[in-house]
Amino acid sequence: MKSLKVVGSLIKDSLAEITHGSRAYHIWMAILTFVMLFGMYNYGIQLEQGLSATGMTDRVSWGLYISNFTFLVGVAAAAVMLVLPAYVLKNIDFKQAVLIGEGLAVAALLMCLAFVVADMGGPARLWHMIPVIGVFNFPNSMLTWDVLVLNGYLFINITVPLYILIMRYQGKTPNPKIYIPGVFISVFWAVAIHMITAFLYQGLQARPFWNNALLGPRFLASAFAAGPALIILVLAVIRKFTEFKVPDNTIKKISLIVTVAAQINLIMLISELFKEFYAPTHHSISAVYLFFGIEGKVALLPWIWTSITMNVIATTVLTFHKLRSNFKILYVACGMLFVAIWIEKGFGLIVPGFIPGPWGKIAEYTPTFVEISVTIGIWAMGAFIFTILAKTGIAIELGKIVYKKK
Amino acid sequence: MKYLKIAIIKKVMLGTLICLFVISCKHTEEKYHNVMEKIEGESVKYKAPSVSSPMINAEIKTVLVEEGETAFLIPERKSQISSYNCVECHTEPLSVLMQKQVDKKAAHWDIKLNHANSEIMNCATCHTSNDMGNLHSLTSTTIDFNYSHKLCSQCHQKEFKDWKGGAHGKQLGGWSPPRLSNTCVNCHNPHAPQFEKRWPVRFNTEKVKERQ
Amino acid sequence: MSNNTKKWFSLNLNRTKKSEACGCGNNASSCEEKTPKDGYNQVMDVSMSRRSAFKKLTAGLLIGAGAVSTSCSVISGDESKEKSAIEWDEYFKGNYKLMTDKEKNETVNRLVRSYELRTGKKINLSSKDAEEDVLFGYAFNISKCQGYMDCVNACIEENNQDRASQMQYIRIHEMEDGKGFNFEESDDNYYHEVPAEGHFYMGTQCFHCDNPPCVEVCPVQATWKEKDGIVVIDYDWCVGCRYCMAACPYDGRRFNWKTPEVPEEEVNKNQHYLGNRLRKKGVMEKCTFCIQRSRKGQNPACVEACPTGARTFGNLLDPDSTIRWVLENKKVFRLKEDLGTEPKFWYYMD
Numbered sequence: 001m002k003s004l005k006v007v008g009s010l011i012k013d014s015l016a017e018i019t020h021g022s023r024a025y026h027i028w029m030a031i032l033t034f035v036m037l038f039g040m041y042n043y044g045i046q047l048e049q050g051l052s053a054t055g056m057t058d059r060v061s062w063g064l065y066i067s068n069f070t071f072l073v074g075v076a077a078a079a080v081m082l083v084l085p086a087y088v089l090k091n092i093d094f095k096q097a098v099l100i101g102e103g104l105a106v107a108a109l110l111m112c113l114a115f116v117v118a119d120m121g122g123p124a125r126l127w128h129m130i131p132v133i134g135v136f137n138f139p140n141s142m143l144t145w146d147v148l149v150l151n152g153y154l155f156i157n158i159t160v161p162l163y164i165l166i167m168r169y170q171g172k173t174p175n176p177k178i179y180i181p182g183v184f185i186s187v188f189w190a191v192a193i194h195m196i197t198a199f200l201y202q203g204l205q206a207r208p209f210w211n212n213a214l215l216g217p218r219f220l221a222s223a224f225a226a227g228p229a230l231i232i233l234v235l236a237v238i239r240k241f242t243e244f245k246v247p248d249n250t251i252k253k254i255s256l257i258v259t260v261a262a263q264i265n266l267i268m269l270i271s272e273l274f275k276e277f278y279a280p281t282h283h284s285i286s287a288v289y290l291f292f293g294i295e296g297k298v299a300l301l302p303w304i305w306t307s308i309t310m311n312v313i314a315t316t317v318l319t320f321h322k323l324r325s326n327f328k329i330l331y332v333a334c335g336m337l338f339v340a341i342w343i344e345k346g347f348g349l350i351v352p353g354f355i356p357g358p359w360g361k362i363a364e365y366t367p368t369f370v371e372i373s374v375t376i377g378i379w380a381m382g383a384f385i386f387t388i389l390a391k392t393g394i395a396i397e398l399g400k401i402v403y404k405k406k
Numbered sequence: 407m408k409y410l411k412i413a414i415i416k417k418v419m420l421g422t423l424i425c426l427f428v429i430s431c432k433h434t435e436e437k438y439h440n441v442m443e444k445i446e447g448e449s450v451k452y453k454a455p456s457v458s459s460p461m462i463n464a465e466i467k468t469v470l471v472e473e474g475e476t477a478f479l480i481p482e483r484k485s486q487i488s489s490y491n492c493v494e495c496h497t498e499p500l501s502v503l504m505q506k507q508v509d510k511k512a513a514h515w516d517i518k519l520n521h522a523n524s525e526i527m528n529c530a531t532c533h534t535s536n537d538m539g540n541l542h543s544l545t546s547t548t549i550d551f552n553y554s555h556k557l558c559s560q561c562h563q564k565e566f567k568d569w570k571g572g573a574h575g576k577q578l579g580g581w582s583p584p585r586l587s588n589t590c591v592n593c594h595n596p597h598a599p600q601f602e603k604r605w606p607v608r609f610n611t612e613k614v615k616e617r618q
Numbered sequence: 619m620s621n622n623t624k625k626w627f628s629l630n631l632n633r634t635k636k637s638e639a640c641g642c643g644n645n646a647s648s649c650e651e652k653t654p655k656d657g658y659n660q661v662m663d664v665s666m667s668r669r670s671a672f673k674k675l676t677a678g679l680l681i682g683a684g685a686v687s688t689s690c691s692v693i694s695g696d697e698s699k700e701k702s703a704i705e706w707d708e709y710f711k712g713n714y715k716l717m718t719d720k721e722k723n724e725t726v727n728r729l730v731r732s733y734e735l736r737t738g739k740k741i742n743l744s745s746k747d748a749e750e751d752v753l754f755g756y757a758f759n760i761s762k763c764q765g766y767m768d769c770v771n772a773c774i775e776e777n778n779q780d781r782a783s784q785m786q787y788i789r790i791h792e793m794e795d796g797k798g799f800n801f802e803e804s805d806d807n808y809y810h811e812v813p814a815e816g817h818f819y820m821g822t823q824c825f826h827c828d829n830p831p832c833v834e835v836c837p838v839q840a841t842w843k844e845k846d847g848i849v850v851i852d853y854d855w856c857v858g859c860r861y862c863m864a865a866c867p868y869d870g871r872r873f874n875w876k877t878p879e880v881p882e883e884e885v886n887k888n889q890h891y892l893g894n895r896l897r898k899k900g901v902m903e904k905c906t907f908c909i910q911r912s913r914k915g916q917n918p919a920c921v922e923a924c925p926t927g928a929r930t931f932g933n934l935l936d937p938d939s940t941i942r943w944v945l946e947n948k949k950v951f952r953l954k955e956d957l958g959t960e961p962k963f964w965y966y967m968d
Contacts, residue, residue, distance in 0.1 A: 121858015121900025206867035360802030572940020576927030
């Protein structure tokens with residue numbers, strides 16, 4: 001009974017917290033709400049017309065939605081990898097970052113699920129996928145694995161921080177014996193969601209561009225670059241706009257993770273490029289399309305070269321200790337890295353997998369307005385959720401909202 | 407103490423991973439490695455299924471072809487030839503008919519022989535003025551119009567073999583027994599056996615749009 | 619409250635039942651007829667009760683939301699009530715693969731009735747199962763195909779494919795002599811007199827692999843290989859994730875990006891549940907070797923339409939079948955054999 005009361009009071013307090021804030025906060029939330037509503041309106045159009053409202057065709061049958069899904073799985077996984085040093089290695093520096101990281105993971109996961117639902121041809125029939133009620137093709141289909149690990153990960157990432165926050169809220173110290181196992185599982189799980197999402201593509205012998213043993217490791221490397229890069233940016237914003245103290249050292253430590261991951265990612269990229277272009281086979285056509293275009297079909301060229309340029313510049317900048325220590329440069333580099341990886345691991349990975357088609361036909365993919373609006377709407381939803389989570393979390397951490405025994 | 411716990415957690419994780427790998431072995435009830443093996447294995451105990459070709463009905467009159475071990479049906483031909491029976495006109499020898507042609511409308515005017523070259527084949531290769539109602543072979547054996555494949559097979563041995571087996575020629579009826587196949591002249595005009603050039607019946611404008 | 623004799627929860631909105639109380643959704647489950655359970659039903663009930671529970675829960679939610687109000691309203695006609703009752707039952711039916719014969723019959727009857735209510739016309743919808751000792755296979759003679767595309771047209775008409783998007787299961791690739799099977803440079807949408815000089819033609823469609831990657835990846839088992847080797851889709855169970863499409867190395871699958879359009883007078887009324895019945899938007903479809911024909915002993919429409927006899931279809935298990943003769947006597951090959959998908963679609967030359 002008591003714990004129920006605590007939760008009820010927490011919800012009440014956090015509702016009060018998230019509805020109050022500075023003018024900038026209100027404007028920010030209003031914009032997000034508007035974008036979300038616009039996205040929902042467009043999703044309504046898509047529901048009405050079917051997926052023909054998107055730019056996808058029988059040739060390129062996965063597009064912007066699945067691209068973003070793939071990328072966000074990485075963000076979700078990487079955020080939690082920060083947990084390990086913070087809680088186990090007693091590295092106090094990370095603690096604030098971890099809370100933000102887990103909030104980010106939850107937001108990213110919800111976005112993942114939203115993207116998957118947006119991509120479905122029959123979202124009303126999704127109950128067919130619920131185990132027991134429907135038919136769950138486990139363990140044959142990697143998609144069912146993905147459903148399991150994503151939802152499991154979501155569960156862990158909600159319960160662990162919730163436990164910690166509730167304890168803090170009551171002014172108690174969280175018991176490590178309770179949350180450390182959860183933290184451990186979530187770290188292993190983070191690797192699992194990543195590898196399994198990679199296996200989703202890697203396991204398709206029909207698509208040589210994906211059917212590549214490096215895909216899983218590359219997913220991990222790029223995720224550990226993009227995820228923490230995003231965390232650095234978020235921490236920078238939080239430092240600026242709230243009283244939450246994030247020591248310089250934390251950001252520096254995270255930037256080290258970003259640097260190493262970005263370097264490994266670049267090495268893997270070089271390895272892939274070498275294989276595709278030093279000894280090109282029949283299966284290299286997708287890569288040729290991606291990097292050079294085929295027969296005047298060059299839709300992805302500006303994107304991928306932007307991505308590679310930004311990736312190389314950002315990684316180079318991060319590699320130099322002096323440059324990395326300058327926070328302004330660091331933020332720019334992190335921003336570049338994030339965008340670069342979003343392009344490369346988003347539609348830079350998904351779309352070329354379908355081009356050329358199984359019989360060598362090249363049909364390009366251009367997302368439609370509806371598709372882009374829904375995508376932006378889902379991103380706004382993620383930002384909205386994260387803002388709420390972060391605001392409440394920070395308030396509790398700062399001791400602004402405390403459980404009052406009545 | 408704490409590290410011990412971590413070790414235990416690690417072991418549990420490892421155990422779950424191993425369990426996952428074990429159950430994740432692909433579940434296939436197939437006992438054959440490939441489809442050819444399957445065909446071989448499954449057809450050992452083959453019993454003819456109860457379905458039978460539904461198209462074999464009164465609409466198509468058929469005759470039976472028996473060639474060695476294979477036996478199958480082909481459409482009956484004579485009733486399909488518009489000017490059969492030949493002897494209705496060919497009451498007199500050909501030479502007499504040719505002389506009369508001056509005042510009578512020419513018969514078979516639309517037939518242009520385009521089958522091999524004229525050194526090898528002419529009308530008399532298959533038809534004989536002695537017996538207009540039948541075909542005749544190179545050795546002057548009588549061949550019934552219903553069994554014209556015998557005539558064709560004199561030269562086209564390879565096609566004949568494929569046809570008997572089922573690799574050449576179209577199957578009428580269905581896949582299920584009894585087998586009913588087109589005979590040579592159902593697809594090929596014996597006087598001009600080549601298929602004609604024509605336009606495809608379909609052009610997909612959506613595909614063009616898609617690939618712009 | 620419920621006696622669980624029915625596997626599918628039904629609202630019984632207007633199917634004239636004994637008591638007046640059965641009119642609306644709230645107490646519908648108590649209105650079901652009581653029949654004694656036989657052993658079979660008892661066993662089946664255990665596995666299905668969860669779904670019916672889910673169904674009831676949803677029903678409750680919907681009633682709460684007033685969504686059922688239309689089907690309960692006094693003014694709406696009997697037909698619209700029946701329509702919504704059918705839609706309701708159809709939405710909550712199970713996967714066809716796991717249905718009993720009785721359930722198959724019920725859904726077939728519902729679909730026939732639903733079509734009748736919509737158009738006033740009857741369709742002949744079959745749910746015929748695979749025959750014993752049948753394994754379908756297909757052979758394509760590259761030397762014979764002239765590229766007329768008669769098969770493509772026949773397929774579209776037979777299988778009620780979407781006319782608006784010009785969906786076609788079959789592709790005929792025009793290839794240049796001397797370049798091998800070069801699909802990259804081939805043209806599958808030619809429009810000139812055929813056969814073109816120096817070219818040959820090769821048709822592709824769903825190859826009904828014996829080790830189908832599409833079946834493996836489907837998260838809900840909406841697609842599977844039947845006993846006679848035909849890879850089928852339950853259009854009502856598919857959730858439209860298109861994973862199977864990404865997994866198919868042969869471009870055998872098609873997706874309904876919008877509601878398919880087939881003019882009523884062109885609808886082929888001879889249908890099979892797993893075959894050419896009308897699809898809805900957001901589901902996969904593909905060649906089924908014309909299951910509505912082949913299960914009856916007929917050849918698929920493409921085989922029947924081919925004027926050159928380039929297409930051979932038959933029972934791979936029958937040692938006397940023509941397809942077996944082709945496999946045993948011609949030099950046959952399959953496409954992308956290295957992928958291990960074991961297609962049951964062979965090519966050969968004279």
